[in-house]
Amino acid sequence: MLEQDILAGLNSSQEQAVISKAKSILVLAGAGSGKTRVLIHRIAWLIEQSIAHEQNILAVTFTNKASHEMKQRASAILKVDLTQLWLGTFHGICHRMLRLHYENAGLKKNFQIIDSDDQLKIIKNIITELGFNPEFIEPKSVAHFINQAKDQALRSKDTKHRFPHRPDEFHDIYNRYQAHCDMAQLIDFGEIILRVYELLKNNDSIKDFYHKKFKHVLIDEFQDTNHIQYEWVKLISGKEATTFVVGDDDQSIYAWRGAKSDNLMQFKKEYIEPELIKLEQNYRSSNIILQAANAIISNNLDRLGKNLWSEKPEGEPIQLFDADSDTQEAQYAIETIKNLQNKGETNKEIAILYRSNAQSRLFEERLIFENIPYRIYGGFKFFDRAEIKDVLAYLRLITNKSDNQALIRIINYPARGIGKKALESIRDIAQEKSISFWDACLSIDQSQNTRTSSSLQKFIELISNLENEIASADLPDKIKATIRATGIQQALESKQEFSKVENLFELVSASENFRIDYEDIDIDQLDAFLSYAALDNGDTEDNDNAINLMTIHSAKGLEFNNVIVVGMEEGLFPHQRSVQELNGLEEERRLCYVAITRAKERLFLSYARNRRIFGSFISCIPSRFINELPIKEKENFISLSQSYNKPSTSTNTTKNYIGKQVMHKKFGLGIVLTAEGDDEHARVQVQFAEKGVKWLVLLYANLEIVN
């Protein structure tokens, strides 16, 4: 492989980033500017030029998808299998480190990862145990509190003075929750990072090991890192390491989850003279689309500043559709799709993007009606399906008898006569003797001779026999045996739930394809698979040619020839609740920026004047983001509107004002937000550009409709 091949086709900024020899490098990469490419090519460059061996490189992403893609593309360029390269998600990398140093991290070899579902269940149990009222101490708030604390590297002993406004119960539950997880050898998502953070902080020899190992640390989507991830990056990079971070503050859309795009600035301040490289040439979108994106995002004040440009032609105008109703909007989307199909566009190059999941329904209905294949992203994850979790719970219990959560899940599924009462007494015994639920089961079994105890006896035998049976079997056989011996398959079949049975066999084939990536880890195949199930959503690349439906959040990182952004209305997008949050509006605007920049060739925007929300119709006004578009340049936009229901003329006139731009002699230019009343009582609420929001009686106000 020649040097030119790795650098071929890169623009000068991209090349600068790829070959930079600075100690710390901050790449501000605009949407569609080839950021993934730069990361991949830099890894290839470092290896190819023998600047670093692959085992001396650490590359971190946020999603499994991104890390898979990077690994694949990097090894394609180098034409080698990059087995020694540490490339993965924050959680994947940290999990690997915990497996390597489990003892130093205070864990046993068979520790397991729990998802947010399990976490919530444990918290609920603890709230009940402590006798708190879940009406006041909401399990979800507590979960959020705990996760937030862990994201800031805070243990329960620290939270009391850091969050003094929180009720004492929160701190107590956190304390108890962590004790429970430690006992059961379970770690939640936040814990994966926190444990490694503490491990590196407190164990110099392990830290030194990684400082010697990793000479190049590369982080993707840096704007999405939270506090502890940022600190983790600092900890794992030694004095000799080069730190290379890539991010885009304009695409920070996870601030509500604790992501701090400020970390980009922080990096600039904290690292010694980082080389700042901006990737501003966009290769993705037509110029008209790019100009629209730039216009939107320029309304944000909190920006590092970047101006995307493109050598691409203007391209096709953006279509703006003014729909009477949400159903008409759906109809519009379908017509648009059909037109695109007639132009030869394939379905997988068409996406419908919306702000919230509930909006997908109408589009689905129309697509089904028209027999157009579609795919919804971000819905159910394979490993989250109940039947899958049931099978895995059996295996979790077998591999780790102190996993109470797993036991609770399956002790009576399929039903075997161990009800609530029996479980209560198990819980009591476990609490009293400070033992696991499993050990509690064993102790009950010995002491009594009742109906429940014979059911328990059978349960214990089932688990023990299964454990023996699969002890030396390979992974797929372990799963097959579990499906069969536990009666899960039978239970589903008798309920005619055949698609769930199919999923069970999909689980078997998932295990057949599973292999442990890490040779350096001494880990049981089953433990590895269970962790994989917790950390990977099991999404498989599917190649069927279907229309893509997803939220804007899940569209980040993707691109399509044709993008239809629907529901561009005040209250929906920007979402009502975000407008009230601190900096919420700017995040919504970034979301809008992300939505627009997904489009390569054609962009369609639509809003509905009336929408059914929670059962009742409400009237809506177009999103402020529509007004922020450079619509004056008419040739760049096609505005479409169809009125099926002609508004009646004399009465009911206020409705015609909603959303319109109006001119008032005293107050100047404004936009009508809502209206009420008829005839001489008709009033409108106007948001004036300079004078704020006012209610005006139409009869006297002398409003002039501008557009």
Added chain:
DNA sequence: CAGCGACATATTTTT
């Protein structure tokens, strides 16, 4: 212990 009706609840969710 399953099944039903009452009741609240209703952004976004990389791991």
Added chain:
DNA sequence: TATGTCGCTG
């Protein structure tokens, strides 16, 4: 509207 959770009853 639609979905999930809770508590009571058969």
